[in-house]
Amino acid sequence: MKFFYVYVLYNRSKNFIYIGYSEDLARRLKEHNSGLSQSTKHYKPLELIHYEAYRNMKDAKRREMYLKTNRGRTTLMTMLKEYFL
Numbered sequence: 578m579k580f581f582y583v584y585v586l587y588n589r590s591k592n593f594i595y596i597g598y599s600e601d602l603a604r605r606l607k608e609h610n611s612g613l614s615q616s617t618k619h620y621k622p623l624e625l626i627h628y629e630a631y632r633n634m635k636d637a638k639r640r641e642m643y644l645k646t647n648r649g650r651t652t653l654m655t656m657l658k659e660y661f662l
Contacts, residue, residue: 580630581637585653586623593620595653596653598641602628627657 582602586595586609595617599605606625612618631637643649654661 578632580632581634583629583631583637583641584625585627585644585657587626587658588620588623591620593617593623594650594653595620595623596641596644596649598637614641626660627653 579600582599582605584597584599584602584605586597586606587593595609596611598606602625606623608614609617609623610621613620615622629637629640631640644653
């Protein structure tokens with residue numbers, strides 16, 4: 578069974594949030610923390626704080642794009658409110 582993942586990474590000391598998409602979540606997390614991703618290499622170490630699994634790639638990509646909007650980030654902050662206290 579194949580899944581497509583939307584994930585949220587966080588660096589507490591730099592208050593940095595990254596939202597991404599991957600078909601292999603474990604591999605992608607390792608890439609981020611190894612500095613192989615240009616967009617996150619200056620924010621290591623990154624912690625996986627949330628992920629969602631989808632059976633359809635288009636659904637996952639749509640969710641990723643939504644979470645990257647201002648409204649989506651607000652939704653994310655509300656969902657993870659207790660984590661950020």
